[in-house]
């Protein structure tokens with residue numbers, strides 16, 4: 279028996295800067311309404327890899343608890359994001375013979391073609407995370423999105439395969455489980471971000487999405503509606519902060535605060551005579567620094583980051599095919615001027631990617647740092663068949679939770 283579809287979805291984004299947990303309700307018609315969110319800063323992960331299990335577990339618990347209290351439900355399972363420089367992805371294409379005598383392509387043929395395309399050698403310590411169909415070809419004719427019922431003798435499947443070291447997925451699973459949550463699915467983070475911020479038109483025209491996180495920038499390219507490329511470069515927002523800290527001789531925390539408050543990735547955006555007070559390391563006092571100097575530091579890092587991403591893409595896909603341009607998301611996309619810097623090198627249109635198409639408490643996820651967590655929910659919606667939450671035991675903690683809980687008990691009773 280197919281389990282009854284639950285109206286709740288949960289996602290966990292284990293970023294380098296912070297862990298985000300979201301709880302959403304799915305309404306009739308598929309609308310996703312945010313009902314709970316939680317965040318916890320931590321030092322347990324670096325560049326997509328967990329480096330401190332107890333710190334990560336504790337932060338997951340904190341983020342989940344906050345989201346649970348807000349939503350009035352208890353999390354059982356979540357869709358979890360995967361990222362990092364060790365993720366490897368490539369396109370694979372294989373052909374099979376159509377089996378039916380009348381040469382009409384059936385579901386079996388499609389499954390065999392996809393199986394053949396995914397049967398690529400994967401290093402022993404890696405596992406396949408996704409096999410995403412890109413397109414099919416029937417008797418050599420490309421561009422078929424659904425070959426079911428077409429007539430031909432040869433069926434080719436073209437897929438994007440994402441592989442990830444087993445150690446990464448097992449550590450993620452371990453940490454999430456130890457925090458008392460099951461993992462229903464793992465999803466590559468830039469794919470999730472794409473689901474949250476891109477439009478079908480952009481994916482059709484050709485779009486490059488870059489998720490500028492703390493330690494890394496993950497990117498993905500879609501063309502003709504299909505995923506064409508995914509990758510990662512080892513530079514993120516923390517490198518900008520670190521540059522400021524090193525050059526201005528200020529503690530990292532102060533550099534981070536200054537970057538957000540007075541930083542700009544484009545010198546032209548900053549008046550020449552503006553000055554900010556910068557605390558020196560070791561409590562050696564305060565020194566005045568021109569905002570222009572800060573912008574100079576940040577601008578070179580922004581240029582480096584963008585050229586790393588654009589060069590990685592250009593090695594595989596001509597940038598002229600990315601007609602809808604570049605969409606920057608992740609917390610790093612909040613840096614003043616970064617969109618303007620991105621516009622110049624490739625001449626592509628650039629915009630900021632902010633989660634779209636949601637209901638409920640949309641204002642709590644209205645920034646680019648929420649794209650991955652929201653996208654994970656949307657992935658969960660696509661594959662949702664089993665319950666992910668149960669009523670939270672602390673009924674009555676907040677008065678407005680009671681009604682929500684009553685609704686939930688009523689719906690469980692009907693199961």
Ligand SMILES: Nc1ncnc2c1ncn2[C@@H]1O[C@H](COP(=O)(O)OP(=O)(O)OP(=O)(O)O)[C@@H](O)[C@H]1O
Nearest residue numbers: 293294295296491492493494515516609610612613
């Ligand atoms: N207003 C802002 N101005 C400049 N930078 C910002 C701003 N807000 C956030 N950031 C930067 O965004 C980065 C964190 O982004 P995000 O929350 O997407 O990362 P993460 O998901 O935790 O990390 P990762 O994806 O690398 O694991 C930090 O470097 C932070 O300094």
Ligand SMILES: [Mg+2]
Nearest residue numbers: 293294491650
């Ligand atoms: Mg992230």
